[in-house]
């Protein structure tokens with residue numbers, strides 16, 4: 241399907257809730273295409289209003305069955321530096337870095353956010369990895385979302401709630417780096433050949449910062465997916 245990354249149906253425009261009144265600088269922020277050669281990345285600041293994003297943060301923090309997962313490296317079990325929760329349609333079992341994750345069901349909060357992101361991205365997302373970065377020492381090392389079950393040129397929709405963190409892109413051949421701050425209530429959409437050409441990740445910081453929840457929506461190619 242051909243679609244524009246700039247799709248933003250009227251009903252998905254940032255809400256103008258009570259807490260946003262009198263703060264016109266918070267509204268009408270246009271999507272930005274990031275200047276990444278060979279990449280296809282669009283950033284929607286305030287995809288969700290401040291008040292909606294605050295509510296989602298609180299609900300997800302308390303509702304999701306957060307897990308401390310570990311990876312096996314060099315024969316040792318190493319805890320990953322963040323908590324995670326994998327949700328999706330029942331057939332969406334996902335394997336990454338040797339870790340096989342059976343999906344938890346969609347919660348109504350996750351399903352609401354999924355539907356907004358699917359409409360904006362033109363992709364029917366069937367799964368989401370929720371990441372909870374509790375503080376500055378939580379991180380995600382550079383990687384590409386290029387697992388075979390995502391298919392070629394996957395569309396990935398990534399929502400940030402809570403503390404803003406810099407998102408690092410590193411070009412696989414030129415090694416050029418580009419950093420973009422992901423803010424509360426934003427949506428970052430990676431599409432096209434972005435995963436073929438770039439790694440991405442979240443670095444640690446020594447600054448005393450608050451928690452951040454990230455939701456990375458994906459569409460896995462699975463039997464019986466519509």
Ligand SMILES: O=C(O)CCC(=O)C(=O)O
Pocket residue numbers: 369371380385398407422440441442454456
């Ligand atoms: O926390 C983020 O913004 C990145 C998450 C990510 O890259 C992933 O879940 O694959």
Ligand SMILES: [Fe+2]
Pocket residue numbers: 383384385440456
């Ligand atoms: Fe990723």
